[in-house]
Amino acid sequence: xxxxxxxxxxVVHPGKSLRLSCAASGFTFSTSGMxxxxxxxxxxxxxxxxxxxxxxxKDYADSVKGRFTxxxxxxxxxxxxxxxxLRTDDTAVYYCAKxxxxxxxxxxxxxxxx
Amino acid sequence: SSELTQDPAVSVALGQxxxxxxxxxxxxxxxASWFQQKPRQAPVLVIQGENNRPSGIPDRFSGSSxxxxxxxxxxxxxxxxxxxxxxxxxxxxxxxxxxxxxxxxTVL
Numbered sequence: 001x002x003x004x005x006x007x008x009x010x011v012v013h014p015g016k017s018l019r020l021s022c023a024a025s026g027f028t029f030s031t032s033g034m035x036x037x038x039x040x041x042x043x044x045x046x047x048x049x050x051x052x053x054x055x056x057x058k059d060y061a062d063s064v065k066g067r068f069t070x071x072x073x074x075x076x077x078x079x080x081x082x083x084x085x086l087r088t089d090d091t092a093v094y095y096c097a098k099x100x101x102x103x104x105x106x107x108x109x110x111x112x113x114x
Numbered sequence: 115s116s117e118l119t120q121d122p123a124v125s126v127a128l129g130q131x132x133x134x135x136x137x138x139x140x141x142x143x144x145x146a147s148w149f150q151q152k153p154r155q156a157p158v159l160v161i162q163g164e165n166n167r168p169s170g171i172p173d174r175f176s177g178s179s180x181x182x183x184x185x186x187x188x189x190x191x192x193x194x195x196x197x198x199x200x201x202x203x204x205x206x207x208x209x210x211x212x213x214x215x216x217x218x219x220t221v222l
Contacts, residue, residue, distance in 0.1 A: 035211070037157075045149070045157065045200050047211040059209045095156060101147060101202060101211075102168065104156040 002026040002103040004096050009108030016086055020108060022079040022096030030054075030074040033099030036081050038092035039107075048094070049081065064090075086112045118146075118201055118214035125220040126191045134186045136201030136214045144204045146184035148177060151198045151216075160199075161186055188219075196221045 008020040022034070036048040049060045049070045058070055069082045079096055093107040118138040126132035136146055145164055149157040159168050161177035174189045184203070188195055201214040 037213075044198075044216040045151075045202075045213040047202070047213060050211065061210060100159075100162065101149070101157075102159050102162070104158075106156050 002098060004098065004103060004105035006094060006096050006105045006108040009094065009110045011111045011113060012086055013114055014086060014088055014112055016112075017082070017084045018086060018110060020081045020083070020094055020096075020110070022105060024077045024079060024096075024098075027098065027103075029077040034070075034072060034079045035097045035099070035101060036070065037095045037097055037101070037104075038090075038110075039095070040089070040092040043092075046092070050099075051079070053099070083110070086110075088112050088114075118203060118212055120199075120201060120214040120217045122215065123218045123220070125222055126188070127222050128193065129190050131187065131189045132191055132219065134188075134199050134217045134219065136184045136186075136203075137182055138203065138212075138214075139182055140203050140206045140212070141179060141182050141184050143206070144208070145179060146177070146201045146203045148175075148184075148186045149200045149202065150195075151200065152196075157200065191219075191221050193221050195219060 003025045005023045035050040051058050051070050067085045072079045091112045095104050095107045097104045148161040150160050151157040160171050160175050165177045176187045178185045198216045200216045
């Protein structure tokens with residue numbers, strides 16, 4: 001079955017960078033789009049970004065455009081988000097999800113705090 | 115981007131039927147998906163597309179759409195259905211996805 005495992009979360013100061021990873025298994029990763037979705041503490045879900053199966057198309061939420069960059073490595077079944085210029089309002093659990101948002105990982109917590 | 119609007123909270127008596135709605139202009143062009151999230155758990159897809167339930171989702175969950183409104187209906191609500199429910203669709207450009215604010219369902 002589909003298995004998605006996020007890693008790379010932690011505590012970081014405002015203005016700094018962090019890179020999250022998502023390890024995928026149980027499906028043909030190279031033919032599936034992928035997404036990052038986040039959830040701030042006690043708040044709702046927010047779509048962050050999505051990438052096509054071949055990385056030719058990348059879309060971002062307005063709130064992260066210009067600061068976050070998504071990428072993938074189909075040879076390693078890995079999906080990434082590089083988060084720069086982090087702000088306190090980026091504090092959230094970050095989930096990776098398979099195309100169509102059909103399957104989700106358990107999330108990794110990012111805390112941006114001074 | 116566009117917005118999707120949900121009622122913050124809805125309650126239903128055990129065994130009764132409840133409808134959770136999601137409104138937004140982009141729903142005139144794109145179907146909504148629906149997600150169930152229980153405390154301290156990742157969201158789970160319950161309805162996708164016109165009215166498609168992933169494997170393992172009980173058939174008491176169904177979806178529908180009319181105009182700018184998508185609906186998730188639970189027919190015969192069970193205690194385990196108590197959760198937050200989120201709708202999701204594309205924005206008007208088709209490039210971004212957007213979630214509704216979520217509806218907290220209480221089963222009485």
